[in-house]
Amino acid sequence: MKRKILLATIIVTLLITGCGKTAPADTNSQPREQSEASPALDTKAHPPEGTFQFSPHNLKDIVGFRPIENQSFMVDLNSWGKVKFVSGKLTGGNHIPVVFYLTDKDGEILYDFQANLPYMVDVKAVSFEDVSKDGLKDIIIIVDDAYPGQGNNPLATVYFQKSDGSFANDLVLDQKINDSKNNRDVKTVESYLSGPRAQ
Numbered sequence: 001m002k003r004k005i006l007l008a009t010i011i012v013t014l015l016i017t018g019c020g021k022t023a024p025a026d027t028n029s030q031p032r033e034q035s036e037a038s039p040a041l042d043t044k045a046h047p048p049e050g051t052f053q054f055s056p057h058n059l060k061d062i063v064g065f066r067p068i069e070n071q072s073f074m075v076d077l078n079s080w081g082k083v084k085f086v087s088g089k090l091t092g093g094n095h096i097p098v099v100f101y102l103t104d105k106d107g108e109i110l111y112d113f114q115a116n117l118p119y120m121v122d123v124k125a126v127s128f129e130d131v132s133k134d135g136l137k138d139i140i141i142i143v144d145d146a147y148p149g150q151g152n153n154p155l156a157t158v159y160f161q162k163s164d165g166s167f168a169n170d171l172v173l174d175q176k177i178n179d180s181k182n183n184r185d186v187k188t189v190e191s192y193l194s195g196p197r198a199q
Contacts, residue, residue: 059107064092136161156183
């Protein structure tokens with residue numbers, strides 16, 4: 001009986017002294033939260049998550065794009081061959097810009113015209129004519145400025161096709177056409193461009 005009590009006392013003593021032992025000291029003196037890579041200390045620039053911008057390859061990838069069917073045409077544009085000229089609007093925001101593209105039959109974007117026109121315009125006419133007389137079809141676009149307070153004022157813009165297939169827009173010439181009011185229709189624009197006043 002004494003032996004059992006002695007054994008129980010030794011076990012209790014060992015348990016009590018074992019509980020009093022401390023964990024081994026942490027040999028890494030650097031605080032744990034600083035030992036891991038901290039974004040504040042990272043000098044590399046990283047784009048914010050979820051904000052990657054990309055150029056769409058197909059019309060269906062453009063958020064808010066609405067085609068203007070009656071001002072979109074299949075056309076043979078010299079080195080481009082048979083392509084679709086697509087007029088449309090971007091309706092995703094407060095401003096509604098007009099946009100123009102060349103696409104294939106499946107809507108794959110081949111060329112973006114980067115139109116420099118006011119917001120809220122309606123496309124009135126599109127014509128494909130060699131107005132520069134260099135054997136390449138150019139593009140005349142006439143829009144109505146429907147912005148509140150502007151009335152329906154026509155604006156013309158001309159894209160001249162270059163030998164490499166790209167298109168050049170002369171903003172100074174566009175201004176001359178519009179200031180002279182030779183922008184009511186395609187024939188008026190063509191007549192102006194063929195005369196000495198356009199030079």
